[in-house]
Amino acid sequence: MDPILIIVFAPLLAAIIAGLGNKALGKTGAKLVTTGGLFLSAALSWPIFLGFLGGSTSEYVVPVLKWVQSGDMTFDWALRVDALTAVMLVVINSVSALVHLYSWGYMEDDPDQPRFFAYLSLFTFAMLMLVTADNLVQMFFGWEGVGLASYLLIGYYFRKPSANAAAIKAFVVNRVGDLGFMLGIFGTFLVFNTTSIPEILAAAPAMSGSTMTFLGMRLYTMDILCILLFIGAMGKSAQLGLHTWLPDAMEGPTPVSALIHAATMVTAGVFMVCRLSPMFETAPTALTMVTIVGAATCFFAATIGTTQWDIKRVIAYSTCSQLGYMFFAAGVGAYGVAMFHLFTHAFFKALLFLGAGSVIHAMHHEQDMRYYGALRRKIPVTFWAMMAGTLAITGVGVLGVFGFAGFYSKDAILEAAWARGTGVSQFAFWAGAVAALLTSFYSWRLMFLTFWGKPRWIESEHIQHSVHKTPQEAGEDTTGGYHPHESPWVMLVPLLVLTIGAVFSGYVFKYPFIDGSSDAVDGAFWAGSIYFNENLVHALHGVPLWVKLTATAVMLIGFLGAYVAYMAKPGIPAKFVATFGALHNFVYRKWYFDELYNAVFVKPSFWLGRQFWKLGDIGTIDRFGPNGVAALVQRGSVAAKSIQSGYLTTYALIMLLGLIAAVTFVLL
C-alpha cells in the first residue's frame, strides 16, 4: 500500500472511530486513536518531503475510486503527490499532530473531548484531500470539507451564541468565495473540457489569447477564469472584502485557531494559486488583482492588529496580513517564495497561537491583554517560545549570517515585489514594507503588554472569579493573589518543537524553496509542480542593498515604536487615542466592515425575505390565487361544507367521480 493512502486516510479513520465510538472508547481512547493517527501520518510525510528535497522522488498519482462521469465531464478520487503537495503534507501533518498533542492539555477539563478530537482529525483529512487533489473538483471537496470542520470547530462551544454566530458567518462568507470557485471550475470545464489539473495547466498557455463572454462582457478567457478561481481563494484565505469571518473564528478553542486559522486551512487559497500557477501566468489581469488584493490585505489587517486588545484577535489579524504577503508574492510570480512563507509562517504562527493558548490557560481563560502583564517569570517556557515566534514573525536576522524563519521568507517576498519592477509590484513592495513595520509594532506590543510591565490581573473578571476578590478588595496587590501556572508538558513539548521550526525553518530551507537547489537558481526542487520564474529569482537576488535592508530597518522602527509606547512612556497610546479619536475608532472598529455588510447584505436579506413571504406569497399569489377562488366558492355554496366532512369514503368517492367526469368530458 502506498504510504500516501495511509497519510490521507488514517486521520479519516481516526475521526470516524473517535466520533462514532465516542461512548465505547472513552476520552482517552478517542484521544489516543486520533493523536496516534496523526503522528503516523506526520511520520510518513517527512520521508516524502525529504525525498523531493533530495531529488530521489518524482511526482506520482495514486488512483482511489471513480467519482463522477457525466458526458465529457469526468473526475475521480485520486491522490497526487509532487513537491508542492509534499510541502503541504509536512506542514499539515506536523502542525496537526502537535496540535492534537497540545489539546490533551488544553482541553483537559472539557467534557466533549472525543468530539473535539474527531473534528480535528476530520479537518486534517479534508485538508489532505485538498492538497493531494489531481482535479479541481476534488480540490473543491477538500475545500468544502475543511470549511465544514472549521464551522464545527468554531462553533465547538455551541452553547455560546457568539460562537454559533461566528461559525455560521465563517461558513456563509466562505460560500461567497465558493461561488467564485464553482463558477471558475465551470468556466474551466467549458474552455478546456476537463477538470484535470495537469491537463488544464498544459493547455492553458495556448488559450492565453482567447476571449469569451461572461455576464455579457467580452473578456480574456484566462483572466476571467483565474479571477473567478481567485475569488474562491480570497474567501478561504480571508483576503480583503471576504476577511470578516477570520477574526470572529477566534471563538473556537485556541488549538483550532493554531491549526486551522493560522497554519493550514487559511493557506489553502495560496496553495490553490500556486498549484494553478502556470494557469495564472497566462492571466496578467488576474495576477494584477492577486497582487493588489494581497498587498492591500497585508497593510489593512496589520493596521487593525495594532489596536486590538484580545490576544487571539491580534494574532488573527496578523495571520490575515501574512496571507496578504503570500498572495502578492504569488501575484508578482514568486510562487516558490509564497510557498516558502506559507511554510515558515505555519510554524511560527502555530507557535504564537499555541503560546497564546498557554497564556490564556495560565490566566484562567482571560484573553484581554489589558489584564495581563509581568508574566515573563511566571510562565518562562511559554515566554521564550512566544519570544522565538515574535522574532520569527518580525523577521529578525542579520544579512549573510543568520535569521529567524520570517527573516528569509518575508524579505524574499519584498525583494521579489521590488524586482518584478512594475507599478503594481512597487505598490505591493511599499505596502508590504509598511505592514512589516506594523507587524513588528503589534507583535512587540503583544509581548510587552503580556510579559512585561506590572501585573494588571485583578482587573480581569476571570481572575476575579478565580480569586473571589474585587479590585477594591485586592487594593495595592494588582495580582489579586492569583498565581499563573506554567502549562503541563504535554502542551509545552509542541511549543518547543514549533520553536525549532520558527528558529531554523527559514535558514535550512531557503535554497530549495526560493532557488530550487543550494548551488543554482534552477527550480529543481519544485520540479515543475509550480511555475518557476528563473529570471525573477535572479532579479530578486540582485536588488539594491537598501531594498534588502528595508525589512530589517522597518522591523527595528516598529520595535522601537512599541518599546517607547508600551515600556518607556506608557502614556503615549492613550494620548494618541485622545488626539486621533476618529482614526483610532475607524481602525479599532475594523474599518467598519461588519457594520457595512450587516447594513448592505444581512439585514436586507431578512427584510426581503419577509416582504416576499408576506407581500408576495400571502399578499399576492394566495390572495388572488387559491384564496380568491375559495372565497368565490364559499360565498355561494353550502356544498363545500358537506365536502369537508372528514369522511374517507366521501373524499374517495368525490375524487373518483371528479376524475371520471374529467375523463368522460374529454372523451366525449
Add this chain to the structure above:
Amino acid sequence: MDFPILTVMMLVPLIGAVACLLAAPAARTIALGATLVTFGLGIVLWASYEIGGAQWQFHESYELVAGFSYAVGIDGISLMLIMLSVFLMPICILASWEAITKRVGEYMAAFLFMEVLMIGTFAAQDIFLFYIFFEAGLIPMYLIIGVWGGDNRIYASYKFFLYTLLGSVLMLIAMFWMVAQAGTSDIPTLMQYDFPPGAQLWLFLAFFASFAVKMPMWPVHTWLPDAHVQAPTAGSVILAGVLLKLGGYGFIRFSLPMFPEASADLAWLIFTLSMVAVVYTSLVALVQHDMKKLIAYSSVAHMALVTAGLFAFNVQGIEGAMMIMLGHGLVSAALFLCVGVIYDRLHTREIDRYGGLSINMPFYAVFFLLFTMAAVGLPGTSNFVGEFLALAGIYQASSWVALICTTGIILGAGYMLYLYRRVAFGTQKNEDAAAMPDMTPREWAMMAPIAAVVLWMGVYPESFLAPMRADIAALDAQIAAAAPASEAQLAAGEPRPEAANAVEYESHEGEGEH
C-alpha cells in the same frame, strides 16, 4: 414472457392495501411487510436491469380497450425514480408507526395505494395510463393531508387539490390531440414523433401547466408549504421525496423529447422562473419560524435548479437535474423525518421552542447535521453531485443564469445553518425540549439507511449515473439540434508569447545573499 416484475411490484402493495382495509388491527405490520417486499422486488429489478442493454426493459403490454393499453416498461431514469419510491416507502410506514392512531387501516391503505400509483407513473408506457397514475396519485395524498393532517388541514388539502387540478385538465386535452395526431398512445413512439413546431408551443404550454405546479415552480408554489405543514410526517416525506419529482420526470419524459423546439424557444421562461425561485424562495426560507415551512421553501429553491438544469440542453445539466431529484428526494425526506422525530416528542414545529438538542439528543444532532450539510450541497453528499453537474450544465448555456442559480449555495447555507443553530445548538432554554430522549431504534431504522445512501451517492454516484447514462445521452442527442448556442462564445486568439510575470534579466556579478 418473463416474470412481470413491474406488475407484481404494483400488485403487492395493492393487495396489501386491501388487506389493510380488511384487517385494520394488523395494518401496520401488513403495510411494512408489503413495502419491504416491494423494496426487495425493486432491488431485484435494479440488479437485473441491463446497463447498456435495450432502452426499454421489463416491457409488458396488454391491449385493453381500443387505443388504450396497459403498457409498462422502464428505462434507467424510470428505474432510479422507482427505486427512490420503493426505498422511501417502508421508511414512511415506520415514521407513521406511533404517530398515527386513528383510522390506521385506511391510512396504511392510502400509503400503499399511493405506492402503486407512483410505480405506475414512472413505469407507464401508455400516455393515458401515465395520466391516470399521475393524477390519481393526488387522491391518496389529498386524503392523507385532509384526514390525518394538522389543524388547518382542510385549507391545505383544498389548496393542494385546486392547484394541481388546474394543470391536469389542460394536459389531458393536449394528450388527446397528440394521440389523434400521431396515431398512437405509446410513449416511446411519441418520444420519437416530430410534432409540427407551431403545435409544439401549445402542447408544451399545456404540459407545462401541469408539471410547473407539480414541481413546484415559482409562482405556483404556494400550495407546497401549506401542504407540508399540515401533512403528517410520512406524508411530507412522500410529498418531498417522490411527488415533487413527478414534474421533473414529466419534463424529461414528455416536454424535452416530444417538444424540443418549443422547449428551446421557451428555455428563457424556465430560466427566468428558476432564477426568481432560487433567490425568492431562499430568502423566504430564511425568515420562517416553522421548521416544515422552511424545508418546504428550500425544496422549491432546489427544484428550481432541476428545471434550470433540464433546460440547459446538455448532458451535465440533465444528469445533474436527475441527480438533484434523487438526492433531494432522500435529503428532504430525511429532513422531514428529522422534524417528525422531535415533533412526535414536543408536538410543535415552532423552531424557537427547541434549542440545544445536541446536549440531550446527540445522535439525533449528528443525523440532522449530516442531512443539513447534504441539503447545503457539501461535496461527499448526494446533493453536491447533482447541484455541481446541473450548475456546470447551466453555465454552458448562460453565465448569468449560472451566477444567479449559484447564489443559492450561499443562501442555502444561510437558512439551513440558521435552522440547525436554533434547533441543535445554543442553550436548552425550554425544559420540555431539554427532557426529550434521543432516537429510538425505530427512528434509527428510518434515518440510518437514508444517511448511508446519501453518502454512497456522494462518494460513488456511478451506481446511480450508470443506468441513466445511455438514456440521457440519447435524449441529449435528440434535443441537440434544437439546443440554443452557448452564450460564452469562446473565440481562439493568438496566444501571448510570454508569461504574465516575464522579467527581463541579464546575468551579472554580485548577486547578494538572501
